[in-house]
Amino acid sequence: MNVTKEFFQHPLALVDSEEVGVGTRVWAWAHVLEGAIVGAHCNIGEHSYIEGDSRLGDNVTVKNGVSVWAGVTVEDNCFLGPNCAFTNDLNPRAYIKKDPERLLATIVKAGASIGANATIICGNTIGRYAFVGAGATVTVDVADHALVVGTPARQIAWMCTCAQKIPLSQKHTVGEPLRCDHCGCEYTETKSGLVPVAVQAQN
Known part of the structure; x- marks a missing residue:
């Protein structure tokens, strides 16, 4: 029986997972392992590796040379720049085999961007719409909408x-929102990062 795939798989790509969303594209020499969950309309670049027990949401861009290991969750509309690196074990040894539950999870929240060659140490969360600069090494959680380098x-x-960018030094009266000079969006600063004023009003 012929099964028509609802995603594009380059002839030189390997896709072992049965959970790849409609409209997703998997390019040459990329490998999506069994047990990986990939959402709709993702773009997985050449030489990328998506391990089992990892998850990509919808509309995720994975540029060339990215490895997404077990325990990594990437939510919708995220950008993973070329050769950015994830980890899932803080103290690895080749001769010590660890069960999946002993690995540390990493979460990349919706809309976040990770620059080329950045390294994300496991056990941390990259906040919504946060931006990790190229070559950065993330060792702690990153707040929503924060730019870190x-x-x-x-x-x-x-x-x-x-x-x-919205400068950290932007002058504003306490209690008044921060404002993006480019698009006019306004935000309130909280302990977890910036919250759009419109979203806060709805809550």
């Missing part, structure tokens, strides 16, 4: 959903 990564600005 360097090794170890440190916050230098906020990032609007339109991908433009």
Whole structure:
């Protein structure tokens, strides 16, 4: 019986998972293992590796050379830049085999972007619409809409959903929102990061 796939698989790609969403594209020399969950309309670049027990949401872009290991969850509309690196074991040894429950989970929240060659140490969460600069090493949680750079990564600005910076030093009266000069979106600063004013009003 012929089964018509609802996603594109390059002839040189390997797709062992049965859970790949409609409209997703898997390019040459990429490998999606059995047990991986891939959402709809994702783009998985060449030489990428999506391990079992990992999860990609919808509309995720995985550029070339990215490995998404077991225990990593990437929510909808995220961008994983070329050769960015995830981990899932803080103290690995080749001769010590660990059960999956002993690995540390990493979560990349919806809309976040991770730059080329950045490293995400396991056990951390990248907040919604956060931006990790190229080459950064993330060792702690990143707040929603935070822009972090360097090794170890440190916050230098906020990032609007339109991908433009909002300076940490922006002058505003306490209790008044921060405003993106590019698109006009307004945010309230909270302990977990920036919250769009419209969303906060709905709550």
